[in-house]
Amino acid sequence: MENGRLEIHDMIHYVEDKREDFQQKLLSEAVNVAEVIHDILRQGNIDLLKNAEKLVVYILENNHQDIVEFAKQEGVAWAQHSLTLAFKLEWVQAIRRSLWKTIYEYQSEFNLPSIREDFFELEKQINNNIDQFLNTFFLSYSDFKDQLIYRQRKDVEHLSVPIIPISPTVAILPLIGNIDSYRMDIIEEKVLMDIARTRIQTLIMDLSGITDMDEIVIDHFHKVLEGISMMGCETVITGLRPELVREMIHLGINFNQKAITKGTLQQSLKDYLL
Numbered sequence: 001m002e003n004g005r006l007e008i009h010d011m012i013h014y015v016e017d018k019r020e021d022f023q024q025k026l027l028s029e030a031v032n033v034a035e036v037i038h039d040i041l042r043q044g045n046i047d048l049l050k051n052a053e054k055l056v057v058y059i060l061e062n063n064h065q066d067i068v069e070f071a072k073q074e075g076v077a078w079a080q081h082s083l084t085l086a087f088k089l090e091w092v093q094a095i096r097r098s099l100w101k102t103i104y105e106y107q108s109e110f111n112l113p114s115i116r117e118d119f120f121e122l123e124k125q126i127n128n129n130i131d132q133f134l135n136t137f138f139l140s141y142s143d144f145k146d147q148l149i150y151r152q153r154k155d156v157e158h159l160s161v162p163i164i165p166i167s168p169t170v171a172i173l174p175l176i177g178n179i180d181s182y183r184m185d186i187i188e189e190k191v192l193m194d195i196a197r198t199r200i201q202t203l204i205m206d207l208s209g210i211t212d213m214d215e216i217v218i219d220h221f222h223k224v225l226e227g228i229s230m231m232g233c234e235t236v237i238t239g240l241r242p243e244l245v246r247e248m249i250h251l252g253i254n255f256n257q258k259a260i261t262k263g264t265l266q267q268s269l270k271d272y273l274l
Contacts, residue, residue, distance in 0.1 A: 008060050014106045015056055015099075022056075022102055023049050029094035033087045044081035046074075052095050059099070059129040071133045075140025079148070088137065096130050161190040169201040170272050172265070176209035184220045191224065195231045202272060203228060206265045208239025218244075218253055225258035235259035238268050 015022055026049065027034040033048065040046050051074070058066045078088055103122075165171045173191065195203065213221065228235050237259045248254070255261060262268045 008062075011103065011106055012057055012060050015053070015060075015102055018102065018105075019053065022053070022098060025098035025101055026052055026091075026094050029097050030090045033091045033094070036087065040083060040087070044077055044083055046077055046081075046083070048091060052091070055095060055133065056099055059126055059133075062125055062129065064129070064132065067129055067133050068136050071136035072140040075137045075142075076144045078137075079141045079144035085138075085141065089134070092130065092134055092137075096127070099126065161187050163190065163194045163198075163203070165198065165200065166269070166273065169199075170204065171198065171200045171202070172204045172206065172269075174206045174209060174265070178212050179210060179217055179221075180214075181216060181220065184217050184224070188220070188224045188227065192227055192231060195228065195233045200233060202234045202236060204236045204238060204265065204268050204272065205259075206238045207244065208241070208265065210239075210241065210244065213244060213247070215247075215251055218248060218251060222253055222255065222258065225255060229258055236268050236272070237261045238263065238265045 027037075033040075037048055040048060051070075055067070055070060057063075058070060074088075077083075078085070161173065161175075163171050163173050171194075175187070179187070191203070194200075225235055235258065237255055238261070240261065262271070
């Protein structure tokens, strides 16, 4: 076992001593990446050659913790700068092939036996470590992109909940389009936060532009009205469509206890502005 560790240590030194040869192997194996390697360095401040050597050391040392952490960092960096995944896959496969060529050269130069019992263990170890790096990298990349999309969607949805002050105590919230559970969560968060921030006393919610609300969303909307009331704000609902009213009747839901209902937004503006 001790001899195996010493040999791994010698291999690492051999790769470091043959740095230029190893890098040339990488560039010849990953032709497409070689063409954009400087662009990747400039765009994302990612030094592929330097990082390849770091990964090789982790792989040879069988350092699972550093492999996983490095893969996570790389995944976020590539996702952050929208770098092409095909380049990353080609580069890591080039690292795999170049590493095996270097190990073969190391064994040949020092007249080491190429076929022996611990060689197959080394093969399994190296390939498993590279696969672990790839898997962690792609998961990290995907998670970062998913979170980015979620944040962007949330920002857009916040913009689609425009609370418009028309006086120091009165504001309007016109709602347009389809409202699903996700958007209802955004409405709840935005409405309660804005009431606390602006200290408005009356919120006029115009529903004339609502195309559809299912049973779960209607129930959630009813709870939002309770929350508005708890914040000390009065709710005025305008523009209820007949199809939405029919749905509420069948569900046994009535907004009258939590809000004042009026036919049109114009009527409410006339009442509250006067």
